[in-house]
Amino acid sequence: MIVQTRIVGDSSGLDDHDVAVPADVVTMRQLLGVLVRHELxxxxxxxxxxxxxxxxxxxxxxxxxxxxxxxxxxxxxxxxPTYEVALARAIEAFDDGLYFAFLDGCQVEDLDSPLPVRPDSTLRLVRLVALAGG
Incomplete structure (x- = not known):
């Protein structure tokens, strides 16, 4: 799976990473677990x-x-941080709307809904930045 990351307002563009995702990963919560292990x-x-x-x-x-x-x-x-702490932070940030996730162009809004994850899928994570004074 290709994972793209982007920060809104950052002109550096997308960062692409190739991440191996096991076949039994079927929810965003499980996918976040794979991504956290990869990043650690x-x-x-x-x-x-x-x-x-x-x-x-x-x-x-x-x-x-x-x-x-x-x-x-x-x-x-x-x-x-430990895997458990890092995963809890990633889930909390998702729940708080600090970043959006798009799997193959469709926004993922629920951590536990089934996802059609394929080896050639693209996951785009877009981190939002709070505006000062707004």
Whole structure:
């Protein structure tokens, strides 16, 4: 399945991701579970890649001049939420209308209604942005 994400008001366009969806996924709630697992795995992969790429920044070099020791500043790595917490947030955001979901061009409005999910389906997630003062 192709998953497209877009933020309303962001001119960067759509981000496309290919996500393997098991055949037994038949509701939006189950589909959100698959997407949350996919995103958590991608987050962990990016963190590992960033850990492997260690480049001294200008701030690191400036600190080294003063201390005589050149190296990276140690920063606490953000940990991802648990699957249960992340899924609860995704469901709450859907229920609160913070994003819309469209499966093959049709809006999905209910988390538990059956969905015609196919391997060649396209799911578009559109995140809404609140306007200030409105």
């Amino acid at each position: 795995a991608a987050y962990d992969s990016r963190r590992e890649a960033n850990r492997a790429l260690r480049v001294l920044t200008p701030a690191d070099l400036a600190r080294g001049v003063g201390s005589g020791r050149y190296g990276r500043e140690v920063k606490a790595a953000r940990t991802a």
